[in-house]
Amino acid sequence: LLFDQNNKQHSIFTGDTLFLGDVGIPDVAQRYKGLSKQDLASLLYDSINMKIKPLDDTITVYPGHGAGSACGKSMMKETVDLLSNQKVVNYSLNGKLNKDEFVQELTQNLPDPPPYFPSNVKLNQEGYSDLDDILKKSLKKIDPINFKELMSDDSIVLLDTRKTDQFVKCHLKDSIYIGLDGRFAPWVGEILKDINTPIVFICELNREREVITRLSRIGFDNCLGYISLDNSTNLELYHETNSLESIDPKIFIKNNSNSKILDVRTKSEYNNGSFKNAINIPLNKIDSSLSYPKDKKLQLFCAGGYRSVIACSILLKNGYTNLVNVEKGYSGIKKLIS
Incomplete structure (x- = not known):
């Protein structure tokens, strides 16, 4: 007070x-x-x-x-x-x-706690590393040669923290997208789960400290280094690149009859209204709950276009090859159908 x-x-x-x-x-x-x-x-x-x-x-x-x-x-x-x-x-x-x-x-109806919460409780009780020490350990820029050596270890997660449209346009194969400009830290915890996960992250130039700091706030302190990008950086020097098809809600509404549609919002959001024939698999369940031929077309949306790109990145890493992100999400769709 x-x-x-x-x-x-x-x-x-x-x-x-x-x-x-x-x-x-x-x-x-x-x-x-x-x-x-x-x-x-x-x-x-x-x-x-x-x-x-x-x-x-x-x-x-x-x-x-x-x-x-x-x-x-x-x-x-x-x-x-x-x-x-x-x-x-x-x-x-x-x-x-x-x-x-x-x-x-x-x-009644208490939600399940995120997987990383018990580890955070333990850190709060037993103590944690000083942020200055974490920054000193983690602020290591990775060049293409070192990157290829590091990524030979399958336990390392490649985390892309840039803006949604940047990831959609071009990203490194097998990277997981969770953008800094959304609910970054909570979704890292939900998706990666284990706070000891080794991470190499991709970020925009001069946002390296922000990534490390925000990861550290939820106990994810095992950053091995980073790739920071400006207009002159060529991602292809590091690894094979990929892109994600992303369409306007108008196009989605006209062309959705021949594909499965996934609504990756929460169950309560879905229950309050969704697009016809859409199946609800919340983002935090997408890695374990989706069973569908990996070459068949899947169109995904969320509320505004952030969570759906995270979901697409997870599915791409899991071998799905025919994914379409719906820009602006259900908020954009709803404006056109209401």
């Missing part, structure tokens, strides 16, 4: 306790000292209603996470709000639920 120069309540940083429109979910990665998720939800209710609710309505709430985080179920897209508004819209504060009802609401 932050006070101003007049000792008046100014703002509160709520971490994983209170989000905008939501609360932190219990039991994300592990049981805590033998307490059940119901016990933890009950403690959370007391913390919010006994410690946060009595605070001044005029203070600003700064939560630790926002929309899309795995730490909550249904967060608002806004990043800050007045406590007065949260006392109206947030089910943990507006008095519509008593403690038992709150516990039931919070603990």
Whole structure:
């Protein structure tokens, strides 16, 4: 809780306790000292209603996470709000639920924790490397000769962090795309899973430190080096290159009858509306749930075109050869069919 120069309540940083429109979910990665998720939800209710609710309505709430985080179920897209508004819209504060009802609401249909969460819990408990040491170890530019030697090891993941359109146009064969300009770190955790995964990454020039820093925030500290690209860099010097067919929603709507269509958004997004005949396989399940002839045409979309390119990169690495990404995703499709 932050006070101003007049000792008046100014703002509160709520971490994983209170989000905008939501609360932190219990039991994300592990049981805590033998307490059940119901016990933890009950403690959370007391913390919010006994410690946060009595605070001044005029203070600003700064939560630790926002929309899309795995730490909550249904967060608002806004990043800050007045406590007065949260006392109206947030089910943990507006008095519509008593403690038992709150516990039931919070603990039903809890999402599975991302695979890397338990490892992060362990790092938080036991300690982790200093970021300066991680940067010193990882800031190693790789030339084409060293790259070919490194990539003879199948355990190394080649991670392309550039903009979506850059990956679509040209990328190194077998690279996994997760762009820095999206939900980068959470998707790295979801897709790669093991924080000890050795990584060689591709990035835009002068974004090397940003990649390493954001990976380190979720415990992925095993970066072996990087390739940074500017307009003069020839990717073909490093390895065989590939491209990805990517089409406008108008073309997709006109030409979708002879292919399978995959919606890689979450189940809840899919249930709220999707394109006819589309099959839902969420991005975090795409690596294990898709069984389809690898030479048959597959058209993929998400909400806006970011997750679908990640999905395409995974399928390309797994040997699928006839993939089409739908640009602008379902938001672009919906504008044309509604």
